[in-house]
Amino acid sequence: MGPGAMYVTITSADGHEFIIKRKYAEASETFEAMIGGPSETPENEPLRVDMKRYQSHVLQTVCTYLIYKVYYTNSTTEIPLFPIASEMSLELVDVANYLNC
Amino acid sequence: MVAAQSGNLKVVEELLKRGANPDLAAHDFTMALHLAIHSGHLSVVKLLLKVTSRNAVLAHCTHPKAKTGRSLCCLAIDGEYLDVLKLLLSSDLGNYILHLPVHCDGSLLENKPHLGVLYSECSPVSFLLLTKLNDLKDDILIYLEVLLNHGFPVNVKDKQSLPPLVAVMLQPGCDHLISCCVDMLLAHGADIEYTTICKMVPDPLLAACISGNSSGVLQLLRVGSSGLPDDLLRYLITHGHLDSSPHMINMVRLLLELGVTEPALYSRLQQYFPEASSDIQIKATAAFLASLQVCSLQKLCRIAVRRLFGHLLIPAMEQLPVPHCLKNYLTYKTL
Numbered sequence: 098m099g100p101g102a103m104y105v106t107i108t109s110a111d112g113h114e115f116i117i118k119r120k121y122a123e124a125s126e127t128f129e130a131m132i133g134g135p136s137e138t139p140e141n142e143p144l145r146v147d148m149k150r151y152q153s154h155v156l157q158t159v160c161t162y163l164i165y166k167v168y169y170t171n172s173t174t175e176i177p178l179f180p181i182a183s184e185m186s187l188e189l190v191d192v193a194n195y196l197n198c
Numbered sequence: 199m200v201a202a203q204s205g206n207l208k209v210v211e212e213l214l215k216r217g218a219n220p221d222l223a224a225h226d227f228t229m230a231l232h233l234a235i236h237s238g239h240l241s242v243v244k245l246l247l248k249v250t251s252r253n254a255v256l257a258h259c260t261h262p263k264a265k266t267g268r269s270l271c272c273l274a275i276d277g278e279y280l281d282v283l284k285l286l287l288s289s290d291l292g293n294y295i296l297h298l299p300v301h302c303d304g305s306l307l308e309n310k311p312h313l314g315v316l317y318s319e320c321s322p323v324s325f326l327l328l329t330k331l332n333d334l335k336d337d338i339l340i341y342l343e344v345l346l347n348h349g350f351p352v353n354v355k356d357k358q359s360l361p362p363l364v365a366v367m368l369q370p371g372c373d374h375l376i377s378c379c380v381d382m383l384l385a386h387g388a389d390i391e392y393t394t395i396c397k398m399v400p401d402p403l404l405a406a407c408i409s410g411n412s413s414g415v416l417q418l419l420r421v422g423s424s425g426l427p428d429d430l431l432r433y434l435i436t437h438g439h440l441d442s443s444p445h446m447i448n449m450v451r452l453l454l455e456l457g458v459t460e461p462a463l464y465s466r467l468q469q470y471f472p473e474a475s476s477d478i479q480i481k482a483t484a485a486f487l488a489s490l491q492v493c494s495l496q497k498l499c500r501i502a503v504r505r506l507f508g509h510l511l512i513p514a515m516e517q518l519p520v521p522h523c524l525k526n527y528l529t530y531k532t533l
Contacts, residue, residue, distance in 0.1 A: 162495045169492050176461035176492065181502040190499035191524060198495050 102144040105132055107160070113153035119144070121163045125198035148192075155188045163198065202230035202246065205239030210246070220246055221254035227264035231255065235270055235286070238279035247289050255291065259298055269298045271322040271345075275330060280341060287348045297350060300325055302360060316395060317360040323350045324365040327379060331369050338375065342382055352388040363388045366414075367406035370445045373413040380417055390423045391509050396433055399425040404433065410445025412452045419456070419530050422512035426501055427456040428463065435466050455533050457497025464491050496527070503528055 105122040107115040122128040131146050148156055162179060169176045181189065201209040210230075214220065223229045231250050234242040259268055270291070274283040286296065299319040320328060323345050330338055346352065354361045366379045384390070391400045399407075403425040406414035419425070431453050434440050440450070450467065458464065507514050515525050526532045 159495070162498075166492050166495075176464075178460060179493070179495075179498055181498050183502055183506040186499050186502035186506055187518070187520065190496060190503055190528065191520065193495040193499050194524060194527060196495075 105144045105146055107146045107148050107156060109153040109156045110149050110151055111153050113156070115153075115156055115160050116143075117160050117163065121160070121167050122146070124163045124166045125159075125196040127196045127198075150195075151192050152188070155185060155192055158182075158185065158189060159192055159196065159198075166198065199224065199228075199230045199233055202239070202242050203233040203237050205234070205237060205242055207239075207241045207245065210242055214245075214249055220250045223254075223258045227258045227261045229255065229258055232270065232273060235279070235282055236273040236277050238274075238277045238282055240279075240281050240285065243282055243285060247285070247291075252291060252295070256295055259295060265301060269300045269322055269325070271296055271298075272300045272320075272325045275322060275326050275341065278330070278334065280337075280344070283341070284344060287344065293349065296348075297321065299359060316358075317364075318358040319356065320360045320365070321351065321354065321362070323352065323362045324360045327362055327365040328360070328368065331366070331372055331375060331379075335372075336375065339378055339382070342379060346382065346386045352383050352386045353392065357394050361388075361392055361401060363390065363392070363402040364405040367402050367411055367418075368409050370409050370411045370414075376411070376414055377417055380414070384421060390418055390421060396429070398429040399433060403430070407434065407449060407453075408437075408439050410443060410449045412445075412448050415449070415452060416530060422509055422529075424504070424509040424511070426505060427453040427458050428460045428501070431458055431463050431467075432460075435463065435470075440470050456530065457493055457501050459493050459498055459501055461491070500528055 103119055104116050105119050105128070107117065107122070109115070119132065122132060128146060132144055158181075165179050201213060220230055229250065231243065231246045234246055255270075258264060259270065270286055271283060274286060299321045302318050302320045323342070326338065326341055326345065330341070334341065352362055363380065363383055366376055366383070369376070380388075390402055392402065393400045395401055395404055400418075400423055403415060403418045403423045405411075406418060407425075407430045415430070431450070434446075434450075440446060450470070504511055512529065515529060518525075520528075523532070
């Protein structure tokens with residue numbers, strides 16, 4: 098809870114909430130700036146990030162990517178290809194540019 | 199013929215007056231006209247064009263064993279005689295003779311043996327771009343404009359002909375000049391998607407990549423060429439084009455910058471950039487490589503979008519409701 102929370106809640110345009118570990122969220126420079134800055138989050142509230150410009154199916158892929166990125170960066174194991182559904186690619190490139198990840 | 203080569207107009211006139219036959223050719227099918235063109239004697243060319251029969255020119259130029267003499271235009275280009283070239287174009291030889299290609303032998307594609315096997319014919323436009331870029335410098339644009347405005351084709355019909363867009367991509371360096379030539383060719387309708395060598399990548403893009411012509415690759419991608427960095431890199435790796443020349447190192451860096459999504463390709467590159475190498479540039483690239491190993495989501499998506507639209511990307515960009523900065527990103531205007 099509060100600024101030192103372990104988890105971050107991401108809210109989408111269609112009302113879904115994604116709760117991911119803070120270290121995964123911080124793989125995006127934009128998320129990192131949003132949750133690391135002078136936060137107004139009260140001590141007993143969860144850390145929230147407003148992504149209401151984007152739909153949940155896009156944000157779900159973003160969350161999966163962030164975990165993929167943290168897991169495989171500097172990894173010595175073989176890295177699998179991260180799949181992108183072509184019909185989602187245009188929406189996804191928009192959010193990826195915004196999140197800078 | 200000797201008089202024609204040395205440009206002695208008086209002697210040529212005198213010989214013709216005394217019955218010398220301008221339609222005769224030497225054993226290599228070279229006529230007096232050929233020699234006068236190649237040595238750039240405008241007045242002699244003018245005279246010989248009047249007296250030489252078109253049928254004789256046609257017969258000798260198209261003889262299966264004729265080599266250098268096949269294309270009169272290429273002779274004028276080879277000698278760098280713009281006035282002779284213009285004279286030929288304004289003559290009544292007709293487009294069939296003027297547009298005749300030359301054979302691409304080893305000497306034309308000496309640095310590109312793998313392409314010499316693929317293309318065996320070279321049109322005057324391709325000949326100009328292939329052989330004269332370094333010699334003519336900015337003047338090449340004048341030659342190119344003259345040829346294109348006369349209606350020389352910018353595309354090829356046969357698989358064995360070297361397309362002009364491929365010819366211009368084969369030489370790294372002269373970035374600005376290449377870019378101007380490409381713009382001119384595209385304005386005349388050159389096909390950037392012409393594909394014969396590798397089914398995933400259009401020939402011009404592949405040629406630029408193999409030659410280490412980074413700015414050419416970027417220019418073609420920006421105007422909508424459908425090749426993807428993964429496919430280019432895979433071609434370079436599997437066909438053994440990776441060497442430690444600065445051009446090729448820059449090419450690999452560019453491809454990585456554009457986004458290589460297939461993780462298996464990185465491990466191939468790690469063998470290419472040996473960590474123990476004493477070359478600073480190679481070491482820098484190896485470090486650069488490590489940080490890029492997990493492709494960013496932006497680049498993954500950009501490639502997915504480009505794969506989705508293929509060569510229709512540029513027209514699609516006009517229609518799509520996406521912000522301007524995103525369009526620039528997708529068309530590689532911003533990397």
